[in-house]
Amino acid sequence: MEGLRFTLRDTPPEAAALRARVRDFLDEAGRDWTPEVRARSWMGFDRDFSRAVGAEGWIGMGWPTAYGGHARSAMERLVVLEEMLAAGAPVGAHWIGDRQSGPLILRLGTEEQRRRILPGIVSGELAFCIGLSEPDSGSDLASLRTKAERVPGGWRLNGRKIWTTFGHLCDYMIALVRTSPAPEGAAKHKGLSQLLVDLRSSGITIRPIRELTGDATFNEITFDDVYLPEDALIGREGAGWAQATSELAFERSGPDRILSSYPLLAEGVTALAGDTAAAEPLGREVARLWTLRRMSLAVAGMLEDGGDPLRQAALVKDLGNSFEQALPGNLRRLIDTEAMPEGMRRMHAYLTMLATTFSLRGGTREIMRGIIAKELGLR
Secondary structure: OHHHOOOOOOOOOOHHHHHHHHHHHHHHHOOOOOHHHHHHHHHOEOHHHHHHHHHOOOOOOOOOHHHOOOOOOHHHHHHHHHHHHHHOOOEHHHHHHHHHHHHHHHHHOOHHHHHHHHHHHHOOOOOEEEEOOOOOOOOOHHHOOOEEEEEOOEEEEEEEEEOOOOOOOOOEEEEEEEOOOOOOOOOOOOOEEEEEEEOOOOOEEEEEEOOOOOOOOEEEEEEEEEEEEHHHEEOOOOEHHHHHHHHHHHHHHOHHHOOOOHHHHHHHHHHOOOOHHHHHHHHHHHHHHHHHHHHHHHHHHHHHOOOOOHHHHHHHHHHHHHHHHHHHHHHHHHOOHHHOOHHHHHHHHHHHHHHHHOOOOOOOHHHHHHHHHHHOOOO
């Protein structure tokens, strides 16, 4: 079907040396990581680790050198991401900035914003979170009510954001807010803009939300008459919806949508080595992962070529989330939890609780399927 074509790509041969270098780095850096740290994958937050990654030149890899970047290819960046996720590295302190906030500023920010913000992301010093969801909006994001009004010299921000990953630990948020009412009879997403919010600003209250795992990764953030300078606006006023949705191809297509459970799969392959009864079902899991990886590589290639793989990214996320969520249960059917090695058992316990969130973050499964259907003309 033309609408869902995936042109197969692969990492370039010269990327093998980079992959080996990253593995050596992770072997050293991850020497003391617990099974729980590795199970968190990109939901682990460690500023010292992110600074070390930045020092290696592995953040902002494809960005221009004028802003601290390294002008490397998207496929080289993908190699680094794959290795980080496969090792269960705690990349959260730089993940959002590298994946989408930095690229947005690079593409639509002012020259002053680029020079002020991007080098800090590249070095691992600045951490970003995303301000999209709100308590009363759910998946109907266009109904958001957080509002920014023009005041002398800037903006006054009021409202709330929720499920804000790492909001209590980050330096900045890029928030989608209403800057003008939608015109009568117009779509709700008209009048939305994106603002760069310094989370140290007066009037911001951050309340971490305790999760089933015991962590408090997500947050509710309240804005009470928060003053933002004029240059907090990113891109064009009123163009926030298009800008925010264009970011989602980056968020939904990467290897983080297929490799979040990979450390557990690797433990399972080791634990079940020589078990002939487990060989076929375990091989099926590996084959599914390999297929998803080829699809993710194809999307990365489309992004590198300047394409807009909205429907392909949504499909990779939907299928990838299904794979990631099912893996803990599938492995438990092959090896009883009490028979698992201790490290695998601890990792399995954590991922069993965490996996329920995989089809929520970045857009629910139902939203993904709606996007795919709409893009194919089926609704």
